Amino acid sequence: MQPAMNPPADARAPEHKHLFSNNRKTRRPPTKLQLFFRRTLSALLLAALMTALVAQSLNWLPDMWAAVVRFWLPRLGVGAEPLLGAHTLYANWIVRQLAIHVPISAPTSTNMLAHALATAALFLMSLALVRKHVAIAHLLRVFCVVHVIGLTVFAFGGGNTSVAAHTLGLYDFNIALMLLTPSILAVGFYLYEGSLSRRIAGSLLILAYLAIALPFKLVMHVWLIKLLTPLAMPTLYLLFGPAFDIFLLVCIYAYVVAWQRHSLPQPASPAAAVS
Amino acid sequence: MSTTLLWQIGFATLSGSLALVPLLPTLKTWQRTKATSTQPGGSDGYGEEWLAPVDRLRSSIQIEFATLLQLARENVSTDETGNDAHGATRGADENGVPFIVLGPKDHLVEHIPATARRLRQMVLSVRHLDIPGELVCERPLYAEGRINIAHDAAIDTALAGREIVVGIRARVKRWAHADQRLDAAEGAVLFGCVSAGREISLARRARFERLYAPRILFGRQQAASPQMPVERLPYDPPPHAAVVDDRWIVSGDLHIPAGHELTANLLVSGHLMIDRGSRVHGSVNVERTVVLAEGARVHGAIYAASSVHIGERCQVTGPLVTLGSLRADAFSELGQPEHPITVSARKIRVAESCIAHGALWARRIGEVVADA
Numbered sequence: 001m002q003p004a005m006n007p008p009a010d011a012r013a014p015e016h017k018h019l020f021s022n023n024r025k026t027r028r029p030p031t032k033l034q035l036f037f038r039r040t041l042s043a044l045l046l047a048a049l050m051t052a053l054v055a056q057s058l059n060w061l062p063d064m065w066a067a068v069v070r071f072w073l074p075r076l077g078v079g080a081e082p083l084l085g086a087h088t089l090y091a092n093w094i095v096r097q098l099a100i101h102v103p104i105s106a107p108t109s110t111n112m113l114a115h116a117l118a119t120a121a122l123f124l125m126s127l128a129l130v131r132k133h134v135a136i137a138h139l140l141r142v143f144c145v146v147h148v149i150g151l152t153v154f155a156f157g158g159g160n161t162s163v164a165a166h167t168l169g170l171y172d173f174n175i176a177l178m179l180l181t182p183s184i185l186a187v188g189f190y191l192y193e194g195s196l197s198r199r200i201a202g203s204l205l206i207l208a209y210l211a212i213a214l215p216f217k218l219v220m221h222v223w224l225i226k227l228l229t230p231l232a233m234p235t236l237y238l239l240f241g242p243a244f245d246i247f248l249l250v251c252i253y254a255y256v257v258a259w260q261r262h263s264l265p266q267p268a269s270p271a272a273a274v275s
Numbered sequence: 276m277s278t279t280l281l282w283q284i285g286f287a288t289l290s291g292s293l294a295l296v297p298l299l300p301t302l303k304t305w306q307r308t309k310a311t312s313t314q315p316g317g318s319d320g321y322g323e324e325w326l327a328p329v330d331r332l333r334s335s336i337q338i339e340f341a342t343l344l345q346l347a348r349e350n351v352s353t354d355e356t357g358n359d360a361h362g363a364t365r366g367a368d369e370n371g372v373p374f375i376v377l378g379p380k381d382h383l384v385e386h387i388p389a390t391a392r393r394l395r396q397m398v399l400s401v402r403h404l405d406i407p408g409e410l411v412c413e414r415p416l417y418a419e420g421r422i423n424i425a426h427d428a429a430i431d432t433a434l435a436g437r438e439i440v441v442g443i444r445a446r447v448k449r450w451a452h453a454d455q456r457l458d459a460a461e462g463a464v465l466f467g468c469v470s471a472g473r474e475i476s477l478a479r480r481a482r483f484e485r486l487y488a489p490r491i492l493f494g495r496q497q498a499a500s501p502q503m504p505v506e507r508l509p510y511d512p513p514p515h516a517a518v519v520d521d522r523w524i525v526s527g528d529l530h531i532p533a534g535h536e537l538t539a540n541l542l543v544s545g546h547l548m549i550d551r552g553s554r555v556h557g558s559v560n561v562e563r564t565v566v567l568a569e570g571a572r573v574h575g576a577i578y579a580a581s582s583v584h585i586g587e588r589c590q591v592t593g594p595l596v597t598l599g600s601l602r603a604d605a606f607s608e609l610g611q612p613e614h615p616i617t618v619s620a621r622k623i624r625v626a627e628s629c630i631a632h633g634a635l636w637a638r639r640i641g642e643v644v645a646d647a
Contacts, residue, residue, distance in 0.1 A: 075282040209297065216290045223286070244294075251297035258300075 043190035050182035050203050058175065061211060062096040068215035069100060076219070078102060078226050083164065095175060099168040100222050104230055106161055107154055111229045119147050143239060150234030161230040166237060167218050173242045174214045177249065181206055189257055202256035209252055210245075325468040325487050325634070329452040332434055336417055339368055340376065340399055344419075347378040348401045365396075372397055372414065377404065406430065408442070422453075426460075441465065457488070479627060482642045486635040489615060493643045494627025499588055499606040502570060505552060510535035521557070531555070533568070540575070549573070558593065567591075569604075583620070585609075592616070603629050 030038065069082040083099045126140035153159050160166065185203055193199050221236055336344075343364055363386055364376040374397040375386055383398060384407050397414040398404060404418035408425035416422060419436040429446040433439055439453040444462040447469060451457065457471040461478040469475065470487040477483065479494045510532070512518050516525040521539055528545035531537065531553045538556040541547065547561045549571040558575040559565065565579045567589040576593035577583060583595065585603040594616045595601070595609065601620035603609065605628045610616035615633030623641035625631075635641065 072282075072286055075279065076286055077279045077283070213293050216286075216293055219286070220290045223283075248294070248297045251300070255297070255300045 039191055039194075042196070043186045046190055046196075046199060046203075047182040047186035050185075050207070051179060054178050054182070054207060057211075058095050058178075062098050065098055065215040065218075069098070069219055072215075072219045073100070073222065076223050078223055097168060098171050098218070099164040100218060102163040102222055102226060104161060104163060104225065107229045107231045111231055112151060112155060115147070115151055115229075115231050119144050119151070143235065146238050147235045150238075151231060153234065154231055159230065160233060163222055163225055163230075163233075166225070166233055167221060169237065170218060170221065170241055171214070174210060174217075174245065177242075177245055178207060178210050181210070181249070185253075189253065192257065193259070198259055202259065205256060206249065206252050210249070213248075325450075325485060326452070326470060328432070328450055328468075329434060329470065332415055332417070332432065336399065336434075340374075343376045344399060344401055347376045347399075368397075374399060374414075377401065383407070404435075439471075459483075477643045479643055479645055482640055483635070484637055484641065486631075486641075487633070489632060490612065491631040491635065493625045493629040493631070494645070496630075497606075497628050499628070502588065505534060507534055507536040507552070507554060510537040510553070512539075528563075547579075564599075565597075594618070595620075597621070600624070605629065609633075609635075 066082045073079070073082075079102075081101065083101055122140050123144045126137040126144070129140070130137040150159070182203060185199075185206075189202060190199055193202070217240075221240070224236060225233055343366075347364060363378060363381045365373070367373045373395065375383075377383060377386070377398065377400040379402045381400070383400075383405060387394060387410075392409065392411060394410055394412045395414060398412070398416050400418040400420070402418065403420040404416060404422045406412060406416070406422070406424045406428045409427045410425075410429075412428070412430045414431060416430055416433040417435075421438045421440065422433050422435040423440045424430055424433070424442050424445045424447075426442040427444050428442065429448060430451070432449045433447065433451040435451075435453045437453065437455050439451055439457045441447060441451070441457070441459040441463045443460045444464070445460070446464045447466060449467040450469065451465070451467075452470045454472045456473055457469060457475045459465060459469075459475075459477045459481045461480050463478070463481045465477075465481065465483040465486070468485040468487060469483060473488065474490045474492065475486055475488040476492045477486075477494070512523050513525070513529065515527055516523045516529070518524075518539075523539045523541050525541065525543045525545070527543075528547070529541065529543045530548045531550055533551035533553060535550075536554045536556070540557040541555065541559045541561070543559070543561045543563075545561075546563045546566070547559060548566045549555060549568065551568045552570040553568075554572045554574070556574045559573055559577045559579075561577075561579045562581075563579070564581045565577060565583045567573065567583075567585045569586045570588045571586065572590045572592075574592045577591060577595045577597075579597040579599065581597070582599035583597045583601045585591065585601070585607045587604040587606050589604070589607040591607075591609050592611055592614060595618045597620045599620065600622040601618065601624070603623075603625045605626040607626075608630050609618050610632035612632055616631075617634045617636065618631065619636040619638065621637070621639050623635060623637040624644050625641065626644055
């Protein structure tokens with residue numbers, strides 16, 4: 001018996017048409033070149049849009065950060081005032097700067113001795129931990145090496161004791177990171193991720209984290225410098241400054257990238273599917 | 276406690292939590308690492324993890340295709356001429372993946388062009404599914420009955436409610452699972468994980484990566500000639516072995532002579548040779564090669580940094596892990612029906628008439644050979 005011709009899918013199960021996207025059958029699947037250009041163009045557009053969003057939000061974000069700093073500093077026993085000024089990051093673009101000025105005296109020899117002893121104690125602790133907790137032991141050693149270099153610089157009369165310069169450095173780096181994040185995402189995440197909503201959600205998650213964490217980081221640095229004297233400044237800047245920001249950015253980026261599923265469009269037409 | 280101190284504690288907690296939030300996903304990774312490093316074999320070994328994609332496909336079919344499959348089962352209507360009408364349904368799921376649902380009287384070959392060499396549709400059948408020879412299937416296959424994969428065909432994934440038969444030189448690219456039994460014909464190539472609810476049977480020259488079933492038969496099964504019971508002598512620690520509790524720490528090679536028996540966990544820094552008919556009750560950890568001569572048995576785990584050779588009629592009842600290759604001769608048995616194990620080696624060569632129970636993982640390639 002000759003097998004019956006297959007009627008169209010609509011005639012087979014019309015009641016299920018709403019369940020599956022059968023209308024995709026009429027659309028020609030895009031070629032790889034078309035997909036590439038489409039992805040690249042949308043990534044560039046979205047990156048530009050996100051950068052503009054960050055730039056726009058920088059008109060009011062510094063005030064919010066200054067309010068957070070103003071809230072926490074007196075409560076932590078640090079009598080400092082955030083200084084909101086203006087400085088130019090790019091040609092015609094003014095971004096308000098946020099620096100926290102705390103008058104701090106230069107470190108004494110007693111302070112240096114205490115820091116040196118504490119560093120030695122941490123190094124000895126790393127020796128004890130190296131068998132069972134290798135990662136922690138090596139992190140402690142890195143901390144000790146960085147701190148010893150900082151102490152050496154201070155011992156020879158170098159070193160910066162201006163908290164305002166320290167916080168301004170952190171602030172500037174954070175602003176630059178926020179402005180560059182959409183571009184960083186455009187050359188990676190935006191190309192791999194097919195869903196526009198996931199792209200936007202991922203970008204906003206990273207930017208929101210950077211925006212929320214900045215004032216807390218500034219206050220924490222100021223508080224620790226006040227507690228531990230300016231000798232802690234180099235270590236704080238090198239280990240918990242820009243490098244730590246990039247580390248956290250990579251963590252969130254990895255989390256966001258892991259969202260992507262079924263991002264590449266599949267051939268939808270049964271006629272095109274069988275070759 | 277002063278108010279400032281309370282504020283300081285609160286601030287430290289808040290800032291610390293904020294800094295640690297991006298690291299939260301790593302906790303998941305740590306948990307996963309712990310889970311994968313469990314004891315191999317049985318319910319908590321590799322096999323259960325290998326079945327995760329099977330469960331995912333099964334549940335997605337139950338969620339997305341339950342209605343269509345039910346319709347296909349009931350849709351055996353008759354047309355005006357009195358013949359059974361075909362109940363195949365075509366469509367695309369929410370991700371744009373095209374599919375065909377076949378009714379009980381449908382055959383896949385009637386729904387694809389005669390010249391088709393590649394099938395880019397997911398195929399679901401309420402009864403048996405026959406994959407024509409030399410066809411390359413790029414999407415999952417699902418049948419509530421049996422799946423027959425003809426010679427030289429290649430499939431991506433397959434899930435069958437009953438059996439899967441992989442034809443001569445046919446290939447499985449990612450995984451295949453049969454709820455009852457899976458047979459692979461001569462020259463079949465099974466990449467990824469192949470599992471069955473009851474039994475897997477591989478013909479000669481079949482190659483594999485990961486196998487998981489309560490019973491795995493290699494090649495043609497022949498009955499081994501019965502062995503006469505022999506009296507075994509106790510084996511005392513050699514002079515170059517240090518005995519610590521129930522462990523023998525042997526520096527250098529260890530040769531257990533024929534017809535002996537010992538109860539200890541062995542740590543050997545050289546080669547280990549267990550001669551004919553000898554038995555070891557305990558685990559074996561060897562830094563070089565392990566050789567089990569004919570009829571030897573190890574009632575415990577084997578770990579070898581180099582290769583392992585299991586002779587004829589040997590039996591290993593514990594997990595077997597080697598960084599090198601594994602060779603198992605005829606009539607040897609890995610694991611027991613009531614205690615499945617995990618066997619992991621870089622290359623596995625198994626002779627015909629061998630039986631394994633549990634999970635076999637050839638990290639590079641495994642093969643059934645006529646004479647290992």
